[in-house]
């Protein structure tokens with residue numbers, strides 16, 4: 055779902071029918087402006103038909119795909135500001151991406167990263183093995199590839215090449231620790247299903263004489279590390295003078311300053327200030343030399359890959375990205391600190407020794423410390439032994455450790471805690487509890503959650519494909535079609551007095567929560583429910599359309615077919631009923647060509663029509679939107695204000711069946 059970069063002045067004039075046209079705004083070329091003017095003349099927004107066309111838009115051209123991929127990469131940058139603020143690294147990447155698509159090859163991204171956990175185990179990190187920081191980071195990077203895939207309809211892989219043995223000897227970390235860290239990271243990526251992530255080893259940079267080492271044992275690796283390191287150093291260009299580079303190259307200088315600062319806390323030794331400064335400066339230069347050799351080797355081995363970097367830079371030669379979502383002003387890499395989560399799941403990376411035990415508890419998985427979690431009664435479940443797993447990018451799974459025990463029947467769960475967790479971090483999924491699919495048990499717990507809002511046909515709506523003939527006068531809920539992003543109750547209207555005009559108007563009467571049980575799940579990879587978090591949405595807005603500006607926006611919709619309802623003057627952002635946090639109230643446009651059922655159009659009342667595709671694209675951004683895979687028996691509670699939702703289509707003979715109750 056690409057968003058087309060437009061500068062605000064032009065975006066204000068942008069009619070909706072121009073949305074799909076990519077205008078090259080890398081520069082303000084006269085021809086781009088001419089093209090824009092021509093398109094503006096061709097489509098007068100006043101005359102835009104309300105019933106949208108049956109015809110799908112023409113297939114994306116290669117240029118469309120490349121531009122859409124560039125938007126994705128740009129948005130993941132540390133220094134991202136607006137879609138039209140494009141640095142040289144993104145312009146270069148467009149050429150490379152075009153090359154991959156032209157050659158019908160997977161788009162390849164390369165990232166030197168994940169060396170080993172900090173050598174300062176006593177204050178910075180939780181141990182020598184990958185933990186929650188790496189877990190979230192792998193999911194984040196895999197999501198980046200998924201977004202590039204969707205933008206380009208092309209495969210995309212990200213290769214992590216560990217630079218561990220380029221630096222570990224300088225920082226007194228053993229080769230064996232580097233090996234174990236790397237192997238555990240690989241297993242983690244596999245278990246998480248990060249199928250777009252690949253790993254490459256140092257020897258793969260060093261030439262064809264090492265190509266026989268496709269499966270390397272730990273013993274062989276440890277034996278050959280000195281040889282690999284020597285081979286790496288041979289890539290340092292003749293005459294490369296690191297001191298000169300520091301003085302004339304802004305990126306090298308930034309990395310040098312970053313290394314020196316990092317070394318102040320990295321080396322777990324006590325030295326006088328001036329001696330420490332001198333040693334750290336020397337060490338930083340040696341690290342820069344190794345880094346240069348490493349970068350040169352990558353250029354030779356991966357000449358056409360899109361080069362990503364963990365280091366903040368001028369974004370000329372490489373795309374600098376944060377490896378995981380975090381509140382930190384200056385991003386911290388996963389291996390230099392510990393994840394600290396608020397109850398709502400948001401992450402701050404911190405040096406472990408700075409985290410206060412009085413406010414945070416350490417969470418373990420299989421006996422390994424993984425991250426710090428804000429202390430809260432919401433994690434104490436009446437003596438139940440349950441684990442809480444944060445989903446990426448939003449949501450929480452609660453699992454009893456004693457799966458299948460009658461002690462963990464649904465009726466024993468404190469639904470008020472589930473409700474409060476759901477307000478903070480929707481969706482909340484109870485997985486592994488018993489009696490969840492029992493109609494009476496499921497219904498009874500709805501009344502513990504809040505006020506049950508029945509339909510005319512009863513309390514439970516059974517959502518499954520009824521197999522009926524598609525019909526434009528019916529609703530697609532009971533079909534296998536994909537649906538638009540929405541909140542429940544969008545077309546259920548109530549009359550209120552408009553605060554500003556004092557006049558009566560009709561607005562959506564939305565339930566506060568959705569409460570589901572999964573009676574049958576779709577096969578793996580099919581029939582996802584998508585949950586888009588307003589909290590995450592707010593984090594990824596461009597500067598020119600920040601939440602303050604979006605809070606003024608209102609939209610309208612006209613539906614054709616089943617609902618036949620006009621929504622007008624609808625606020626895009628509303629405060630959460632109990633938390634006051636900004637919540638996105640949105641209905642994704644659903645033109646006739648997308649559906650055999652009810653369709654609707656959506657327009658912005660008081661701003662650029664270009665906002666429609668911007669809002670859609672951020673809601674479907676993998677950093678905002680959870681692709682939730684159901685398992686039979688799952689109970690899910692989702693806050694219908696803080697979270698929008700939809701589903702993907704499901705294919706074939708799929709008995710996916712969800713039961714849903716609305717809670718007020």
Ligand SMILES: [Fe+2]
Pocket residue numbers: 540541542699
């Ligand atoms: Fe819904």
